[in-house]
Amino acid sequence: MGWCDEERDLFWKGVQGAMPLLLGVIPFAIICGMASMDAGLAVWQAVGISLVIFAGASQLAVIHLFLLGAPLLVMVLTALVINLRFVMYSASIAPHFHGLSRRWRPLLTYLLTDQAYALSLTRFHEPEGCRYPLAFTLGAGGTIFFVWQLFNAVGILLGAGVPESWGLDFGVPLTFMALLVPAVQDRPTLVAALVSSVTAVVTFQCPYGLNIIFAALMGIGAGLILDTTGEGASHES
Amino acid sequence: MSHDLFFFVIILCGVVTFLERGSFLLFPRGKEPHPRLAKALRFVPAAVLPALVSPALFMPEGVFDLSFSNPRLMAGAVALAIALWRRSVFLTLLSGLISLWGIQWVMG
Numbered sequence: 001m002g003w004c005d006e007e008r009d010l011f012w013k014g015v016q017g018a019m020p021l022l023l024g025v026i027p028f029a030i031i032c033g034m035a036s037m038d039a040g041l042a043v044w045q046a047v048g049i050s051l052v053i054f055a056g057a058s059q060l061a062v063i064h065l066f067l068l069g070a071p072l073l074v075m076v077l078t079a080l081v082i083n084l085r086f087v088m089y090s091a092s093i094a095p096h097f098h099g100l101s102r103r104w105r106p107l108l109t110y111l112l113t114d115q116a117y118a119l120s121l122t123r124f125h126e127p128e129g130c131r132y133p134l135a136f137t138l139g140a141g142g143t144i145f146f147v148w149q150l151f152n153a154v155g156i157l158l159g160a161g162v163p164e165s166w167g168l169d170f171g172v173p174l175t176f177m178a179l180l181v182p183a184v185q186d187r188p189t190l191v192a193a194l195v196s197s198v199t200a201v202v203t204f205q206c207p208y209g210l211n212i213i214f215a216a217l218m219g220i221g222a223g224l225i226l227d228t229t230g231e232g233a234s235h236e237s
Numbered sequence: 238m239s240h241d242l243f244f245f246v247i248i249l250c251g252v253v254t255f256l257e258r259g260s261f262l263l264f265p266r267g268k269e270p271h272p273r274l275a276k277a278l279r280f281v282p283a284a285v286l287p288a289l290v291s292p293a294l295f296m297p298e299g300v301f302d303l304s305f306s307n308p309r310l311m312a313g314a315v316a317l318a319i320a321l322w323r324r325s326v327f328l329t330l331l332s333g334l335i336s337l338w339g340i341q342w343v344m345g
Contacts, residue, residue, distance in 0.1 A: 024326030045244050052251035066243050079250035082285050086257040088278035091270040094261040109259035173293035174316050176286045178329035181320045183282035192283045197291035212288045219284025
């Protein structure tokens with residue numbers, strides 16, 4: 001690819017950086033693969049979901065809604081809301097790729113996962129900096145990608161064989177719970193989480209799993225009301 | 238919905254997700270997000286994830302069940318404690334599933 005030594009070195013730093021996170025990625029990917037098979041999808045569709053969306057939380061939610069019989073629009077809106085966090089990641093990481101050529105951007109975009117984002121930003125903010133952010137992010141993001149797809153396939157293979165009484169479907173909310181804990185950083189995010197929990201239960205009777213969208217919007221609203229960070233700076237327009 | 242139509246939905250979700258990931262990354266010289274949008278986006282993970290967790294704990298059978306005889310609520314409480322303590326997806330999953338199996342075994 002015509003990369004210099006330093007770029008290759010940074011690529012491998014990205015690969016290494018991703019290693020400790022795989023302990024969380026692997027079980028999540030297996031559960032996603034199993035859930036796809038539980039929904040009665042064909043193997044190629046189960047593989048396809050994970051390649052096309054490549055975002056576990058939204059994959060699981062969409063499969064769940066499919067089983068509830070939700071209409072097309074609700075499924076797409078739910079995936080949109082769950083993945084809104086990528087807009088935040090995209091905005092915060094973009095300045096580091098200022099001047100990057102257009103041909104790398106689609107790949108970089110596809111590989112922007114929670115883990116790749118967190119690893120990259122941590123690395124870019126280190127005092128020595130990162131001269132070739134693309135190489136590092138491709139190393140980290142590419143590793144997450146390959147391991148995710150591999151263990152999604154493992155879950156697909158296991159999927160049909162695991163008895164329902166094992167309750168492995170409980171792994172889905174447990175995974176979300178583990179992802180939730182680091183997202184609660186202060187009082188406004190805590191209130192957002194509590195309001196969302198209560199709303200999701202109270203509006204559970206809403207058809208087609210619309211309660212997820214309601215709960216998310218109520219949570220964001222509650223967080224915004226309480227949010228006082230950057231108050232002085234944001235009195236612009 | 239047929240499985241074929243569902244796969245079409247998957248492709249739509251994939252396109253939406255790709256555009257969200259690329260919203261500021263796909264095109265060079267992207268603009269900064271509006272400050273108000275940036276503020277709201279900060280709350281997305283904390284507001285979305287509980288909506289996927291709480292019904293699975295409080296109403297596993299579809300009705301609200303806040304009692305000790307709700308094994309998923311009890312197992313979820315154990316997993317939450319572990320998640321707060323260790324912040325590990327792996328340990329949270331493991332402790333939650335083992336608790337669920339243990340509670341179901343004790344309750345027969």
